[in-house]
Amino acid sequence: MADAPSHPQRVLSRRGLERLDLxxxxxxxxxxxxxxxxxxxxxxxxxxxLFPNRVELWKRRCSNPLRRTTRRGLLxxxxxxxxxxxxxxxxxxxxxxxxxLLSSAxxxxxxxxxxxxxxxxxxxxxxxxxxxxxxGVQRLxxxxxxxxxCRELIQTMALSAGPGGFARLKASLMDAAA
Amino acid sequence: MKLTSRYEQTSCRLVxxxxxxxxxxxxxxxxxxxxxxxxxxxxxxELEGQRDHLQALLTVVLPYARHVxxxxxxxxxxxxxxxxxxxxxDGHELELRSSQPNTPPLQLPLDDAELADLVRCLDRLQLxxxxxxxxxxxxxQPLRRSELRDRLPLARRLxxxxxxxxxLLVAAxxxxxxxxPKPAGPAPAAVSTPARGG
Numbered sequence: 001m002a003d004a005p006s007h008p009q010r011v012l013s014r015r016g017l018e019r020l021d022l023x024x025x026x027x028x029x030x031x032x033x034x035x036x037x038x039x040x041x042x043x044x045x046x047x048x049x050l051f052p053n054r055v056e057l058w059k060r061r062c063s064n065p066l067r068r069t070t071r072r073g074l075l076x077x078x079x080x081x082x083x084x085x086x087x088x089x090x091x092x093x094x095x096x097x098x099x100x101l102l103s104s105a106x107x108x109x110x111x112x113x114x115x116x117x118x119x120x121x122x123x124x125x126x127x128x129x130x131x132x133x134x135x136g137v138q139r140l141x142x143x144x145x146x147x148x149x150c151r152e153l154i155q156t157m158a159l160s161a162g163p164g165g166f167a168r169l170k171a172s173l174m175d176a177a178a
Numbered sequence: 179m180k181l182t183s184r185y186e187q188t189s190c191r192l193v194x195x196x197x198x199x200x201x202x203x204x205x206x207x208x209x210x211x212x213x214x215x216x217x218x219x220x221x222x223x224e225l226e227g228q229r230d231h232l233q234a235l236l237t238v239v240l241p242y243a244r245h246v247x248x249x250x251x252x253x254x255x256x257x258x259x260x261x262x263x264x265x266x267x268d269g270h271e272l273e274l275r276s277s278q279p280n281t282p283p284l285q286l287p288l289d290d291a292e293l294a295d296l297v298r299c300l301d302r303l304q305l306x307x308x309x310x311x312x313x314x315x316x317x318x319q320p321l322r323r324s325e326l327r328d329r330l331p332l333a334r335r336l337x338x339x340x341x342x343x344x345x346l347l348v349a350a351x352x353x354x355x356x357x358x359p360k361p362a363g364p365a366p367a368a369v370s371t372p373a374r375g376g
Binding site for chain 2: 095098099100102103104105152155156158159160161162163164165167168169170171172174175176177
């Protein structure tokens with residue numbers, strides 16, 4: 001890790017914003033009250049200065065270029081950190097569910113049912129809120145590529161949970177553009 | 179007085195044993211000198227080791243997890259390192275190499291859930307205020323473009339430059355089809371029309 005960039009960027013790139021909002025959407029697909037939980041966790045963690053209400057929280061998420069209605073501009077470092085903290089806390093709450101999806105010890109039939117339910121909810125949310133003409137959205141909705149990408153998202157959430165998850169996810173969201 | 183610190187997460191149990199380092203001004207409830215640790219991964223052998231082994235474990239597992247988070251499966255752990263981890267067919271493979279001669283390395287398969295459990299245990303150890311053992315924790319860093327290169331298949335990486343070159347060739351072919359303008363002939367002598375008298 002010593003060969004990391006010496007002057008890392010401080011704000012999230014477009015790609016980082018896309019991934020962060022997609023991961024928050026996954027939390028909503030896993031938990032029907034995920035949207036409410038975000039607002040509640042934001043208040044609980046003292047982020048009301050950054051996100052005073054659900055509309056402001058929603059606006060920050062709409063910086064994602066993959067959204068149907070997208071807002072121009074990048075998030076400030078504090079706003080991005082706030083959203084990453086919310087995701088970190090959501091992933092921690094959902095960790096048993098994330099773990100059961102990823103575990104190979106679960107009965108295969110039950111595991112497949114859980115994955116099918118998650119993918120169905122995620123697709124509904126994507127069709128409702130995201131721009132279906134964007135390649136990134138089409139790949140997630142694609143029956144061939146979608147399942148593999150969904151697994152990557154769940155694995156990312158599992159490794160973003162817990163005490164070290166915030167720093168790990170933030171570093172990953174700041175990766176150079178591939 | 180021997181102290182114990184335990185970190186458990188479904189399939190993983192990490193237990194540290196040690197003593198307080200009173201000479202360094204630490205409290206009597208803080209592990210400052212590690213006398214040993216044990217790591218139990220679900221259904222696999224319980225491993226035991228010293229500080230060097232714990233250092234080797236976290237030096238490979240945490241950067242590996244950091245790369246997995248970015249969709250990159252980079253094997254970690256040099257050939258002579260006591261611990262290595264790499265992508266396996268249906269998950270990951272943790273390899274433990276004994277310092278005893280003629281002892282074959284132990285390979286432990288981990289699925290994605292077990293890797294996440296192990297990473298969570300190591301994270302909790304890192305942030306535990308009751309443990310002050312000098313360990314070198316790798317700091318997560320953004321990956322460079324060259325490190326992310328393997329994430330995309332070759333066809334997708336080449337798609338953009340190849341389509342650019344193709345577009346340039348098509349444009350050049352279309353431009354070459356345009357008729358070239360004929361060279362202009364000698365300019366006719368300017369004739370001034372007399373102004374009508376009025």
